[in-house]
Amino acid sequence: MPAKDLGTKRVCFKCGAKFYDLKKPQVVCPKCGTDQRDAPVAKPPPQEKRPKAPVPDPEPEVEEVEETEDVLSEALEDDAGDEDEP
Numbered sequence: 001m002p003a004k005d006l007g008t009k010r011v012c013f014k015c016g017a018k019f020y021d022l023k024k025p026q027v028v029c030p031k032c033g034t035d036q037r038d039a040p041v042a043k044p045p046p047q048e049k050r051p052k053a054p055v056p057d058p059e060p061e062v063e064e065v066e067e068t069e070d071v072l073s074e075a076l077e078d079d080a081g082d083e084d085e086p
Helices: 065-086
Strands: 009-011 017-019
Touching: none
Parallel strands: none
Antiparallel strands: 009 017
16 A cells, blocks of 8 residues: 555656656656656547437328328218119
């Protein structure tokens, strides 16, 4: 278990050496001497893209009721005329 008085455990971004910062304000790698404040900024991990909600299909157009009634009434008239014949 690491001692808490050594500060934060770090890894040099240039050479990969592991070291403790000894609670110093200027963190310098003891192996290569690189100032760790010059480290490149890491990009945040990409966020998962949510799938888009499916677009509902447009409702099919309904035929006019008047046309249907006309066809139906014509069919009824034809049937009524057939009954009169023997």
